[in-house]
Amino acid sequence: MERLQKLILLLFSLSLFNCQGQKSVLEKRPVFKVHKIENDMVIDGKMEEADWKKSEARTLDYFYQAATKNEHQKTVYRMLWDDENLYLFFECEDTHIVARETQRDGAPYFDDCAELFLIPAPKPLNVHIALEVSVTKIKNDVLFINNFDGDKNLAAKWYNPNYTVGVQIDGTVNDNTDTDTGWTMEFKIPFNVLWGLDRAYPIERGTKYMFLALRQDRNTLEGDKRSTTTIFPVENIELYDVHQPDMFGLLELVE
Ligand SMILES: [Ca+2]
Ligand SMILES: [Ca+2]
Numbered sequence: 001m002e003r004l005q006k007l008i009l010l011l012f013s014l015s016l017f018n019c020q021g022q023k024s025v026l027e028k029r030p031v032f033k034v035h036k037i038e039n040d041m042v043i044d045g046k047m048e049e050a051d052w053k054k055s056e057a058r059t060l061d062y063f064y065q066a067a068t069k070n071e072h073q074k075t076v077y078r079m080l081w082d083d084e085n086l087y088l089f090f091e092c093e094d095t096h097i098v099a100r101e102t103q104r105d106g107a108p109y110f111d112d113c114a115e116l117f118l119i120p121a122p123k124p125l126n127v128h129i130a131l132e133v134s135v136t137k138i139k140n141d142v143l144f145i146n147n148f149d150g151d152k153n154l155a156a157k158w159y160n161p162n163y164t165v166g167v168q169i170d171g172t173v174n175d176n177t178d179t180d181t182g183w184t185m186e187f188k189i190p191f192n193v194l195w196g197l198d199r200a201y202p203i204e205r206g207t208k209y210m211f212l213a214l215r216q217d218r219n220t221l222e223g224d225k226r227s228t229t230t231i232f233p234v235e236n237i238e239l240y241d242v243h244q245p246d247m248f249g250l251l252e253l254v255e
């Protein structure tokens, strides 16, 4: 009996520890400051606007399915906002620029691709928006629902919001006889892509949303092999892939 009591006490304290652990993990999520812009942006994949100079810049340092040095290529990520739009900029070093998908809502995430996952709330809900765009501007945009059916997730591909993407390529696409330098991608994402999901946390200074920025890096013409790099660490990625809202960080809209 005493042993049973001890076991129950141990299980209780373990579950308590887990709950507290989860909570403290959330409180410790990293925050990315998003500065407000003052001038119009030209969405061309060039960082010529003065506003980009005041943006926070972070490298995407967490690599997955990356074994070789060539699968650890550098990515710098930036973000800005105004009352109508969110702006993103990806700067990607890339020795082999490859993109095979040609259909919207196909699988550009197996190509050289930039991605944003966004929850219009400062907590990990079971719904997020995923915008995934290959270097040839092929879009896969989905409303992603975690645990839609038991532990099965659902990617609703009919979600086709309007957002603008500009790309610059320094190299040759789908030609591996030479060595490329890299590519850049600039996004203008109107806040109306949120479809009213932002009602509880409207767009204004101080608002925090959960997000994850990612890059897929494909370097071979055949097969589906590519490495993934993220702005925040994603634990258990082999088991649950990258769509884990409690692994997202926070963005904060500031002046
Ligand atoms: Ca620009
Ligand atoms: Ca879609």
Ligand SMILES: [Ca+2]
Binding pocket: 094, 095, 096, 097, 098, 112, 217, 218, 219
């Ligand atoms: Ca590549």
